[in-house]
Amino acid sequence: MANLDDLYREIILDHYRSPRNRGELDAPGVVRTEGYNPLCGDELTVFLDVRDGIIVDIKLTGHGCSISQASSSMMSAAVKGKTVDEARETIERFKQLMTVHQTALDDRAEPVVADLRTMGELAALQGVVKFPVRIKCATLAWNTLSQGLDDAYGVQGTGSQ
Numbered sequence: 001m002a003n004l005d006d007l008y009r010e011i012i013l014d015h016y017r018s019p020r021n022r023g024e025l026d027a028p029g030v031v032r033t034e035g036y037n038p039l040c041g042d043e044l045t046v047f048l049d050v051r052d053g054i055i056v057d058i059k060l061t062g063h064g065c066s067i068s069q070a071s072s073s074m075m076s077a078a079v080k081g082k083t084v085d086e087a088r089e090t091i092e093r094f095k096q097l098m099t100v101h102q103t104a105l106d107d108r109a110e111p112v113v114a115d116l117r118t119m120g121e122l123a124a125l126q127g128v129v130k131f132p133v134r135i136k137c138a139t140l141a142w143n144t145l146s147q148g149l150d151d152a153y154g155v156q157g158t159g160s161q
């Protein structure tokens with residue numbers, strides 16, 4: 001497992017160099033949501049096409065640091081084709097990864113470690129918590145997605161709790 005950090009670094013670099021789902025969507029019902037991280041200057045616009053509770057397409061535009069770019073690319077790959085409920089679950093798990101780790105570091109307790117089996121590629125971003133100022137770079141995409149899903153439900157009225 002000595003090379004896990006290298007593997008994680010490779011995953012992040014791969015998404016940064018070859019971002020997934022770049023571009024815009026322009027179809028009826030597409031929801032456009034903007035996110036901004038003033039601490040770093042990261043900007044992100046998420047285009048969501050949600051139909052019958054499924055994210056049938058997602059596109060991203062924007063610019064920012066490597067962490068924000070990689071995280072948004074990974075976010076788009078993780079939720080495309082998934083149901084809104086699954087996407088919200090992934091958002092929660094990702095935020096937990098960021099905050100639980102932070103708490104663990106503060107308490108000098110045993111950190112909760114996510115691995116590729118449970119989190120897929122997203123596990124690669126857990127190293128970000130070692131640099132608290134970058135956490136908002138990593139969570140920007142997820143907060144913007146969360147807002148976009150709220151907006152999508154508002155527009156389409158597909159909410160079914």
Ligand code: ZN
Pocket residue numbers: 037040041042064065066067068136137
């Ligand atoms: Zn940033």
